[in-house]
Amino acid sequence: MAAPDPSLSAAIAVTRFGLGARPGEIAEAAHDPKGWLKAQIRAEGADQPVEASPETAAQRIAELRQFQQQRRAFKQAAADKAPQAEPARDPVKMAQKLLRQDTAQDFLARARLGATTAAGFRERWTLFWANHFTVAAKNLQCALVVGPYENEAIRPHVFGRFEALLTAVETHPGMLLYLDQAQSIGPDSRFAELVKARAARFGARGPAAGRKLGLNENLARETMELHTVSVNGGYTQADVTEFARALTGLSIGGFRGPAGQVGETVFREPAHEPGVRTIMGVRYPQTGEAQPMAILADLARKPQTARFICTKLARHFVADTPPPALVDRLQGVWMASGGDLAKVAEALIEAPEAWAPPEEKFKTPYDFVISSFRAAGAEPQDIRQVATILTALGQKPFDPGSPKGFPDDTASWSAPDAIVKRMAFAQAFAPRAVQGRDPSALAEQALGARLTPATATAIARAESRPEGFALLLMSPEFQRR
């Protein structure tokens, strides 16, 4: 390979590793593109969105449960026509507040961090992990916790050891809610026995009537399939079920539990399935919470986990079909360092494959929209400025629609309809974004040495400044990274 052109390397550092160039950013990276990227790796993890809500996931869950209780009381009072001791808060208004205000604020805060950060690589690296460990806004509860989940479970751990990240994620109330772990009960646990005994004593009208308790496999399965060893990782249905048994007890505190634990992750010993578990040939004799933690630690250390995630990393940063030699190298660094994600990030920065033109990664809708704001040196002021276009392009805010997360390949995002919608967005965005500035100069700032003569010429010949800026956003090189 010929020695890389330093000005091209600077453009690649900012646009492929980062989230797209803000004016002046490529020049800042030009003296040492690799050093500029490595300086963004830091032990304390990712940035927190400046405007993130001070509410934790647990507080959000507690607030929602309180709202649900009030709604029941509100309905009961209406049914009884009883005068209410104090005017209950209007449940409809409260739900609107929860959704429109909180979730929208979470997403906007994250988008504004993306549009303004000087550490674009750090944020891209973080978004990769948030997507790998997807919690999607599949309902009101989940929508309310996605933002805090990312800030609490993902961001602090993205440059630490994978095991710490995995443990933080799988024990976070957001994940427990999303993958239905919170109600999973050991069928032979003390709690299940108690309910059975009550049912026998009080019959069909007793306090436990109609209550069916048991396992839910969802978290166990997706932890293995999507978060660690992956579907070809060598586990069986029996391993999934065993893991689900081991995870029982891991739940979310409610109003009946100790005060101060509402919405927090708790381990309910009585709901935990007793006994030794065997998973992927390993016996886990531990009791209580130590058992699922030991299993998670083992899953984190498996070479299949390293292989799966290093393949995804190479796909995200280099090409839809990742170069096998790169995956091998990343996996080697992962295993040798005990899953030190800072070391893996450094290895990625050192990889020659990541610096080789042509750019093969087609931008996801989020990449496209955030990089458009960055190219203009602007930031979204209102949730609608990002949510409308992302929804239209199939990347709904906080809602990939499945625990697999959003896809990471060209074919998923380049349907004819999507290109027309990107063009419509560029047309609408350009007049406000370009203001009185020269689109040719903005193109130079946004793409540096990646700007092709064809695009530069088209922009130079544009009939208006907005038309030139829209051409920049829609150019083949801006659509890729």
Next chain:
Amino acid sequence: MNAHKPSRRGVLASAGALGLSLQFVATQSFAATEGDLARKKFVFVICRGGMDGLTVSPPVGDPDYARLRGAIALHDEAPKLDSTFALHPALAATYALAKAGEARIAPAAATPDRARSHFEAQDVLESGVPRVYGSSSGWLNRTVESLARARKVSALSVGPVAPLVLRGKAPFASWSPGRVVDASARLPILLQDLYRNDPVLGPALARGLQTEVMARQAMDSVAQMSPDAMAATPSPMGQTGAAGAQAYQRQGEDAARKLGETLAGFMREPGGPQIAALSLDGFDTHANEGAATGLLAGRLAYLDALIDGLHRGLGPEWKNTVVAAATEFGRTARVNGTGGTDHGTGSTALLLGGALKAGGIVGDWPTLKEAALFENRDVAPAVDMRGLLKGVLAEHLGVDRAALESTVFPDSAAAKPVANLV
């Protein structure tokens, strides 16, 4: 948006916000003129998430059903198809079609995949290849490719993300509800020039612009929509209170019906697509699945409204149409600890359309006896999904049988085409 003179596009946009995605495919705008086969239409509906066949078409006459299903079992509220099977009460339009001999169920259909992973199973369902990630194209795309050798055929993807079943060598356009682009503006022309040598953006933009024009024509030919559908734009993330939920659900159903009608309008256009695929998500019911009402009932009501819209919109063309609705896998026969069901194997596939032959269930019913359950947990597979689809593609669309075995569904010799469906 103007509340008094609502646009049809607005309704479609609200459907998008409901997580309802719709896809159909068109190669080029050919004039479909050659004979009867050229009129034949096929719509494939992907129900994503693992649709619970035991709730779609509950085997209420199976002696083990009520015991296994407990609180989520359906009883007399589900109208009966025969002595064993009923249909979920939310599938009212589907039931009316079944009574007219225009809908049939395959209650134990399955792909060859047994891993119980959504993503693997959807891949196998859509690729038509018995190995996971064995092909980057889908069987419907290869069907278009095969048909295109003999006659003019087109298909179209509606929705922001093209599904694997339609991806492949045969070119396709796509459309989804959203804003219209002024095709006379300069930007599209400049971009077409800039994309001259771009293998992804060039063809995509050209087809996207073509389809925008077609979409406007198709929508103009759809019947006038009801104004109450536009009363409010639903929030994508949930609802407030029971009344809100009901209104939200009704709005979703109305939008789904309009989507079905719009798709039908496309297909009735001269030169419109004969082949379409659309997908509905939200069938992954691990918790609080519900019975006659509840989570799954809501999704089934959307599916039913979509089918109803297609049926109404196609009008006289319904007799030339087959619709197949299938999922990646079924769910466990037993209820889990959280009032839901986990990933399983066999599930119900639905066949609908005026072109169908009347008849009973498709394939055998393995029953729910303990010994009959697959791996002691799931409905055992009795019909290979590929055999079912091969039967429809051969008999209805006239796809060459050799091509079916070699390119559309390679390595599927064990899955014999199901005969006498059409």
